[in-house]
Amino acid sequence: MTDNPRETATQAALHRLIWPMRLTLAGLWAERIARAFWPLWTLVIATLAVLSFGAQDTLPLEAVWAGAVLVVLGLVASLVYAFRNFRRPMRTEAMARLDASLPGRPISALTDTQAIGAADPASLAVWQAHLRRMAARAAAAKPIAPDLKLARRDPFALRYVALTALVIALMFGSIWRVASVAGMGPGGADAMAMGPTWEGWAQPPAHTGKPSLYLNDIKEGALTLPVGSRIQLRLYGEVGDLTVAETVSGSTQPEPASAPAQDFVVTRSGKISIEGQNGRTWEITALADAPPKVSATGDMAREADGQMKLPFSGQDDYGVTGGQAVIALDLPSVDRRFGLAADPEPREPVTLDLPLPISGNRADFNEVLIDDLSKHPFANLPVTITLSASDAAGQTGTTGPLNVVLPGKRFFDPLAAALIEMRRDLLWARGNAPETVMLLKAVTYKPEGLFRNERAYLRTRVILRRLEAEATTLAPEARDEMAEQLWEIALMVEEGDLASALEALRRAQDRLDEAIRNGASEDEIQQLMDEMRQALDNYMKELAEEAQRNPDQQQAENQQTMEMSSDQLQEMLDKLQQLMEEGKMAEAAELMEMMRQLMENMQVAQGQGQGQGEGSQAMRDLAETLRDQQGLSDDAFNDLQNRQPGQPGEGQPGEGQQGQQPGQGGQSLAERQQELRDRLNGLNGLPGEGSERGEAGRQ
Known part of the structure; x- marks a missing residue:
C-alpha cells in the first residue's frame, strides 16, 4: 500500500515529460536526417539550378546526357551514403538526452527502484524524499534543440553554394526551363516536331531602373512597357514554323516575320504577336516618359551677407538628372533714372546649376538654391529667373519667368x-x-x-x-x-576695422568648431578657446570704437543690444568651455551653432543701427528680437545640460520643454527659434531694404 502513492507521483512526473520528450525526439530526427541526407538534397538543388539556367538548351546533347549520367550516379552514391549513416532515433535516446540536460539525471532516478531497505520505514522515507526532489527537477525539463551544424561534414559549404545558385537561377532564369529536359528523352524528337520553341525578352531603358522581363513567363494579355524598351525574340526550330507580327516599333523596314532573331524598340502602343504553335499575343501599352517639372516653392530671400536663397521643387518619373536657373535683367521693370537712364551694355544672363539631392529619391524632392551674386551688375535690380530641369531621356521642363529683385549686400553707411x-x-x-x-x-x-x-x-x-x-x-x-x-x-x-576683426573672429570660431567635431586634444581645444576669446575681445573693442566715432549713428536701445550680446557671448564661451571639459562634445557643437547665429544677428544689428527717425522703430524691434534670442539661448543651454546621454535632441514632435519661461505656452525651442527667424525676416523697415521707412532711416 505504501508503494502506490510513490508510483502514482512518479507516473505523474513522467507524464509531464511527454511533450519535451516528443520535441526532443523530433529534433533527433531532423539532426540525423540532415547529417545523412545533406549530399542528396545538395545534389538535387544544384541540378535544379543548372536546369533553371537553361544549360540543357545550349549544351550539346552528348554533354547533357553525360551530365545526366553523372547526376544519376551522384544520386545513387548519396542514397548509399544516407542509408549507411542514418540511424533511426529511439524514444529512449530522446529521454536520455533530455535527462542529461538536467542536474542529477532526475528522469533516471524516477525510473529506478529501491534496491535495499524497502522494508525499513526510515530508509523508505529517505527514498521517497529523494524521488520528490527528482520529480521537482524533472518538472523543469525543456526540449533539447537539435544540432544541425554540418560544417565538419561539409567543409567546403557545398550546400550553401547549391542554394545560392538556385536563388540566382530563379531570379534571372526560369523554373519552367526544367520541362525542356523531357524533350531529350525517348520520344523527345516527336515532342520537338509537334511545335518549335521560342524565347523573348523586354529590356526597359536603363534610366528607368526597371528590370528586364522574360516574355516566356508573361501570360497573354495587356502588358505595359516604357517607351524605348528593347524587344528581343529568338525563334527555334524550322524557319517559318513561327512568325512575328508587331505594331509597336513603327518601323518602315521591319525584319522578315519568320527571321530567327528579331530586335525592335517600343515607340508606341500596339500589339506583339508570335503566331504558330505555342505562340502568344500581348497588347502593349507604351508608357511615355513625361518631361520633368520644376517650380519655385517660396519667395526669394536674402541672407545677412547678401546671399540669395530660392526654395524649389523638382519632379520626374524616373528622377531629375540636372537643373539650371537662368537669371536675366528685366529691363522694362528697371527704374531708368540717374545712372540707369543710359542704355545698358549687353550682358549674358547668369546661369546657376540647381542643387540636387546627393542621396535619396530624385523623382520628387525639395531643395534650396543658395548663391552669392552681391557683386554682379544685376544685384539689387529687377531680374527674371527661369528654372529648368532635365532627365536622363534628354527632356527638359521649365518654369515661367519669376520677376524678382536680385538680392545683394546692403550698405548702410x-x-x-x-x-x-x-x-x-x-x-x-x-x-x-x-x-x-x-x-x-x-x-x-x-x-x-x-x-x-x-x-x-x-x-x-x-x-x-x-x-x-x-x-x-x-x-x-x-x-x-x-x-x-x-x-x-x-x-x-x-x-571699417571691424572687417578684419570680424574675419579673425570667424576664423577662430570655424577652427574651434572643426576641432570640436573632429575630437581634438584638450590642449588644442584650450589654445583655440583662448584664440576665440581674444578675437571676441578685439571685435567688441572695435564695435565700441566705432560707436565712439559715430555717436549719432547709435541709438540707445541698439547700444544696449550690443552690450547685451557681448555679455551673452562671453557667458556662452564660459558654458562652451564647461561642456568641453565635461566631454559633452555633441552639446558643445550645438552651442557653437547658437553662438554663430547670435553673431550674425549682432552683425546685422550693428549695420542697421544707423537708422534714425522712422527707421528707429525697426531697430527697437530688432533689439527686442535679440533679447528674446538671449532667453532662447539660455533655455537651450539648460536643456543641453539636463539632457541625459543618448537622449533625443530638442524638437522631437510632441515633446514639451521643461523649464520654459512663463507665457511660452509649451512651445519647443525649435518653434521659438523659427518664430525669431520670422520676426527678423519681417523687419522690413530696416535701412537698405528699399522701403520708405527704411530709406527714411538712412536720411
Whole structure:
C-alpha cells in the first residue's frame, strides 16, 4: 500500500515529460536526417539550378546526357551514403538526452527502484524524499534543440553554394526551363516536331531602373512597357514554323516575320504577336516618359551677407538628372533714372546649376538654391529667373519667368552706399564714366566728414585719377577692375576695422568648431578657446570704437543690444568651455551653432543701427528680437545640460520643454527659434531694404 502513492507521483512526473520528450525526439530526427541526407538534397538543388539556367538548351546533347549520367550516379552514391549513416532515433535516446540536460539525471532516478531497505520505514522515507526532489527537477525539463551544424561534414559549404545558385537561377532564369529536359528523352524528337520553341525578352531603358522581363513567363494579355524598351525574340526550330507580327516599333523596314532573331524598340502602343504553335499575343501599352517639372516653392530671400536663397521643387518619373536657373535683367521693370537712364551694355544672363539631392529619391524632392551674386551688375535690380530641369531621356521642363529683385549686400553707411551706386552705374554702361568722375570728386572734396578710414580715401583718389584719365576710352577690363576696387573700398568704409576683426573672429570660431567635431586634444581645444576669446575681445573693442566715432549713428536701445550680446557671448564661451571639459562634445557643437547665429544677428544689428527717425522703430524691434534670442539661448543651454546621454535632441514632435519661461505656452525651442527667424525676416523697415521707412532711416 505504501508503494502506490510513490508510483502514482512518479507516473505523474513522467507524464509531464511527454511533450519535451516528443520535441526532443523530433529534433533527433531532423539532426540525423540532415547529417545523412545533406549530399542528396545538395545534389538535387544544384541540378535544379543548372536546369533553371537553361544549360540543357545550349549544351550539346552528348554533354547533357553525360551530365545526366553523372547526376544519376551522384544520386545513387548519396542514397548509399544516407542509408549507411542514418540511424533511426529511439524514444529512449530522446529521454536520455533530455535527462542529461538536467542536474542529477532526475528522469533516471524516477525510473529506478529501491534496491535495499524497502522494508525499513526510515530508509523508505529517505527514498521517497529523494524521488520528490527528482520529480521537482524533472518538472523543469525543456526540449533539447537539435544540432544541425554540418560544417565538419561539409567543409567546403557545398550546400550553401547549391542554394545560392538556385536563388540566382530563379531570379534571372526560369523554373519552367526544367520541362525542356523531357524533350531529350525517348520520344523527345516527336515532342520537338509537334511545335518549335521560342524565347523573348523586354529590356526597359536603363534610366528607368526597371528590370528586364522574360516574355516566356508573361501570360497573354495587356502588358505595359516604357517607351524605348528593347524587344528581343529568338525563334527555334524550322524557319517559318513561327512568325512575328508587331505594331509597336513603327518601323518602315521591319525584319522578315519568320527571321530567327528579331530586335525592335517600343515607340508606341500596339500589339506583339508570335503566331504558330505555342505562340502568344500581348497588347502593349507604351508608357511615355513625361518631361520633368520644376517650380519655385517660396519667395526669394536674402541672407545677412547678401546671399540669395530660392526654395524649389523638382519632379520626374524616373528622377531629375540636372537643373539650371537662368537669371536675366528685366529691363522694362528697371527704374531708368540717374545712372540707369543710359542704355545698358549687353550682358549674358547668369546661369546657376540647381542643387540636387546627393542621396535619396530624385523623382520628387525639395531643395534650396543658395548663391552669392552681391557683386554682379544685376544685384539689387529687377531680374527674371527661369528654372529648368532635365532627365536622363534628354527632356527638359521649365518654369515661367519669376520677376524678382536680385538680392545683394546692403550698405548702410551713406558713403559706402554712394560708392556702390557709382559702381553700379559704371557696370551699367561705360558711358557713365564722366558722371562717376564728377561724383567721386564731390565725395573726395572735403573728406573729413565722410571718410573715417584714411586708406579708403587714398584708394578712392587713386581710382578717381585713373578713371578721369580713361573716362573716354575706358576698356571693359579696366572698368571691371575699378568696379572691384570700389567694392573693396565700400566694404572698408562700411565695416571699417571691424572687417578684419570680424574675419579673425570667424576664423577662430570655424577652427574651434572643426576641432570640436573632429575630437581634438584638450590642449588644442584650450589654445583655440583662448584664440576665440581674444578675437571676441578685439571685435567688441572695435564695435565700441566705432560707436565712439559715430555717436549719432547709435541709438540707445541698439547700444544696449550690443552690450547685451557681448555679455551673452562671453557667458556662452564660459558654458562652451564647461561642456568641453565635461566631454559633452555633441552639446558643445550645438552651442557653437547658437553662438554663430547670435553673431550674425549682432552683425546685422550693428549695420542697421544707423537708422534714425522712422527707421528707429525697426531697430527697437530688432533689439527686442535679440533679447528674446538671449532667453532662447539660455533655455537651450539648460536643456543641453539636463539632457541625459543618448537622449533625443530638442524638437522631437510632441515633446514639451521643461523649464520654459512663463507665457511660452509649451512651445519647443525649435518653434521659438523659427518664430525669431520670422520676426527678423519681417523687419522690413530696416535701412537698405528699399522701403520708405527704411530709406527714411538712412536720411
